[in-house]
Amino acid sequence: MKEEFWKGKEIELKIRDMTKEGQGVGKADGFTIFVEGAILGDQVIAKIEDIKKNYALGKIVKVISPSEYRTDSKCIYDMDCDGCQFHRLNYNKQLELKTSIVKNALERIGKIQGAVIHPTIGMKFPYRYRNKGEFKVKSVGGKSSVGYFKRRSHDIINIERCIIQDELSDKIMNSIRDILKNEDTSELKNITVRTTKHKEAMIILTTTRKGFSFKEKLIKRLSNIKEVKSIYQNINPRADSEMMGSRNIKLYGQDTITDCIGGFRYSISPNSFFQVNREQAEVLYEKAVEYLDLKKDEVVVDLYCGIGTISLYLAQKAGKVYGVEAVEEAVKNGQENAVLNRIENVEFIQGLSEDVFPKLLKRGIKADKLVVDPPRRGCEKEVLETIAQMKPKRIVYISCNPATLARDLRYLEERGYKTLEVQPVDLFCWTGHVETVVSLSHKKADTHININVEFGDEEGQIPIDEIARKAEEYRPSERVTYKMMQEYIESKYNFKVHTAYIAEVKRDLGLPMYDAPNAVEELKQERKHPTPEKVEAIKDALKHFGVCQ
Numbered sequence: 001m002k003e004e005f006w007k008g009k010e011i012e013l014k015i016r017d018m019t020k021e022g023q024g025v026g027k028a029d030g031f032t033i034f035v036e037g038a039i040l041g042d043q044v045i046a047k048i049e050d051i052k053k054n055y056a057l058g059k060i061v062k063v064i065s066p067s068e069y070r071t072d073s074k075c076i077y078d079m080d081c082d083g084c085q086f087h088r089l090n091y092n093k094q095l096e097l098k099t100s101i102v103k104n105a106l107e108r109i110g111k112i113q114g115a116v117i118h119p120t121i122g123m124k125f126p127y128r129y130r131n132k133g134e135f136k137v138k139s140v141g142g143k144s145s146v147g148y149f150k151r152r153s154h155d156i157i158n159i160e161r162c163i164i165q166d167e168l169s170d171k172i173m174n175s176i177r178d179i180l181k182n183e184d185t186s187e188l189k190n191i192t193v194r195t196t197k198h199k200e201a202m203i204i205l206t207t208t209r210k211g212f213s214f215k216e217k218l219i220k221r222l223s224n225i226k227e228v229k230s231i232y233q234n235i236n237p238r239a240d241s242e243m244m245g246s247r248n249i250k251l252y253g254q255d256t257i258t259d260c261i262g263g264f265r266y267s268i269s270p271n272s273f274f275q276v277n278r279e280q281a282e283v284l285y286e287k288a289v290e291y292l293d294l295k296k297d298e299v300v301v302d303l304y305c306g307i308g309t310i311s312l313y314l315a316q317k318a319g320k321v322y323g324v325e326a327v328e329e330a331v332k333n334g335q336e337n338a339v340l341n342r343i344e345n346v347e348f349i350q351g352l353s354e355d356v357f358p359k360l361l362k363r364g365i366k367a368d369k370l371v372v373d374p375p376r377r378g379c380e381k382e383v384l385e386t387i388a389q390m391k392p393k394r395i396v397y398i399s400c401n402p403a404t405l406a407r408d409l410r411y412l413e414e415r416g417y418k419t420l421e422v423q424p425v426d427l428f429c430w431t432g433h434v435e436t437v438v439s440l441s442h443k444k445a446d447t448h449i450n451i452n453v454e455f456g457d458e459e460g461q462i463p464i465d466e467i468a469r470k471a472e473e474y475r476p477s478e479r480v481t482y483k484m485m486q487e488y489i490e491s492k493y494n495f496k497v498h499t500a501y502i503a504e505v506k507r508d509l510g511l512p513m514y515d516a517p518n519a520v521e522e523l524k525q526e527r528k529h530p531t532p533e534k535v536e537a538i539k540d541a542l543k544h545f546g547v548c549q
């Protein structure tokens with residue numbers, strides 16, 4: 001693509017995909033063009049604004065024919081706000097797109113094959129789900145703005161009504177905006193509002209230094225709001241984009257607030273991580289427990305455990321759970337939460353997973369099952385190396401970043417693990433983010449036996465000649481995998497078959513089903529059945545590999 005020819009040109013494009021940042025993706029002359037404001041399925045005129053080595057950036061000029069997936073955004077700031085990238089895309093299509101984002105990452109980066117990737121689980125009512133709002137504060141010419149960044153800018157939009165936040169958060173933010181309207185807010189960087197299921201709130205004011213001019217006024221007015229149970233000041237002198245620093249000073253009320261997921265209650269401090277969507281977090285945690293398939297005597301390690309949300313779920317079903325977490329306050333919350341929920345078989349260890357996990361192995365603690373739920377950057381090398389040495393039978397990997405998830409799964413697959421099931425869950429409706437829970441199992445045999453054999457021609461010994469004959473007699477047939485059958489069918493019939501279809505045909509033929517628990521599990525889900533053509537191809541493959549006559 002010649003820069004001088006294309007720059008500033010208006011071209012017609014069909015939008016065939018979308019990025020997680022919300023740009024439409026089209027192609028012209030085989031060159032990829034990312035178009036701000038375009039939706040998957042749109043036919044648009046786009047103006048080329050910038051040209052890079054392998055792609056160009058364009059802006060929408062006109063929608064010639066709108067996509068069938070276009071929807072009217074319920075957000076009143078939709079043209080400007082940078083918060084929700086998919087706000088004009090039909091919700092079901094968003095879920096499909098998230099499934100394909102995960103699938104593409106696993107295939108391209110992870111080279112994962114044969115795993116069952118389930119459709120993304122969405123919400124019935126995908127609004128007002130967030131229990132944490134993070135708002136920027138900016139003061140220009142004595143007037144302050146409190147809200148979110150404008151798209152591709154550092155200006156702030158005053159958000160009075162955010163349809164993905166709890167309504168209580170709108171109420172508190174509008175009061176704060178009113179209190180601050182005539183103040184110089186240059187010492188105040190951010191405001192975080194956490195709300196709970198039972199409509200309690202914690203407010204965290206992040207300032208650049210300890211003293212700030214309107215502190216007393218703010219505390220007095222905010223503590224009059226009945227739902228406000230706790231106010232903190234957080235000090236972050238750095239001019240970085242981090243919302244919060246590590247130092248907190250309590251200004252009013254309780255030390256913590258208490259939220260619920262499932263049947264558990266969780267005490268939360270200002271700097272502790274808590275999933276922003278409690279309804280979907282429950283779906284995620286239940287999937288994690290199902291995938292782990294815990295036995296009452298098993299030892300589980302829960303790395304990056306936060307305040308022990310998942311650890312408590314696991315402790316109900318396991319022998320012992322070790323939770324490992326970096327943030328001291330979160331570990332303290334975890335210990336309180338175990339007491340709050342009367343759970344005794346969980347131990348929280350404060351430290352970095354990459355330090356603590358190898359030490360657990362050295363102490364002789366071996367996890368039968370493992371949960372990892374790292375931040376966006378994924379697991380540290382030392383964590384992955386320790387997994388490869390410890391070899392837990394089953395791993396559940398929870399991730400908010402499909403790219404680092406895929407990278408880590410590839411590492412684990414190269415060291416004897418198999419990715420079985422992948423379940424994306426929509427915790428961040430209307431945005432380009434997706435949470436994924438994955439189950440992996442170790443390919444090693446579950447059990448082995450030792451036999452001592454003496455060779456020779458004396459009584460009780462086995463003659464050498466006999467061994468060759470017996471070995472031939474008992475030579476096990478090559479283990480037939482679903483992947484082998486899929487490859488055979490694809491090369492012979494030129495179409496792909498799903499493992500669940502192979503499982504279905506095997507079950508219909510009355511063949512044993514122990515060899516692909518994931519595919520069998522899939523049969524319990526509501527799904528389509530194989531066409532007669534695929535059934536015949538699968539029967540042929542089963543015969544070819546000697547699985548049936």
Ligand SMILES: C[S@@+](CC[C@H](N)C(=O)[O-])C[C@H]1O[C@@H](n2cnc3c(N)ncnc32)[C@H](O)[C@@H]1O
Pocket residue numbers: 272273274275303304305306307308309310324325326327330351352353354373374375
């Ligand atoms: C995505 S959150 C998951 C928390 C928890 N599993 C949950 O669902 O609420 C990741 C957690 O890892 C913690 N963390 C970040 N880096 C860490 C590290 N290197 N070692 C241990 N914990 C870490 C963070 O403080 C955060 O609590």
